[in-house]
Amino acid sequence: MSHDPSGLDMDLSSGIAAFESKQFSRATGLLSPLAEQGNVEAQYRMAIMAQNGLGMLPNPLLAYSYMKSAATAGLGLAQHGLAFMYMQGECTDKNPAKAIEWFKKAAEQGLVGSLTTLALMYEEGHGVEKDQEEANRLYRLAGFDER
Numbered sequence: 001m002s003h004d005p006s007g008l009d010m011d012l013s014s015g016i017a018a019f020e021s022k023q024f025s026r027a028t029g030l031l032s033p034l035a036e037q038g039n040v041e042a043q044y045r046m047a048i049m050a051q052n053g054l055g056m057l058p059n060p061l062l063a064y065s066y067m068k069s070a071a072t073a074g075l076g077l078a079q080h081g082l083a084f085m086y087m088q089g090e091c092t093d094k095n096p097a098k099a100i101e102w103f104k105k106a107a108e109q110g111l112v113g114s115l116t117t118l119a120l121m122y123e124e125g126h127g128v129e130k131d132q133e134e135a136n137r138l139y140r141l142a143g144f145d146e147r
Helices: 005-020 024-036 040-052 060-072 076-088 096-108 112-124 132-141
Strands: none
Touching: 005 024, 005 040, 024 040, 040 060, 040 076, 060 076, 076 096, 076 112, 096 112, 112 132
């Protein structure tokens, strides 16, 4: 990378700040080049914006591709986001088994939302064999008391 790293950090933090304050077209302008260079934080936020048409037209293909890149690189939030895409059939084909796989990865990073969704999927036998014990174990990990 021949770029000035402090400049990139600056763009990233400005882009994230713009995203957080819902200035989506500004966020897109700042984060898009960083996402293309493989920055996972930028990719995750670009995926959200592309998925929901924030600061750009909805772009399911771009949303899926950035979400998958960031998830594969190990970003927990992106793993959760990708799992949801598979679960809902949003931006990609519905695939409950892949949803389970990615929720597990996010859950391993301690994401409570992923643990809870996973528990529910085991409880309902959605994309996985129904397993109440596993559901209970996951609920406990997520901080819920015995159900």
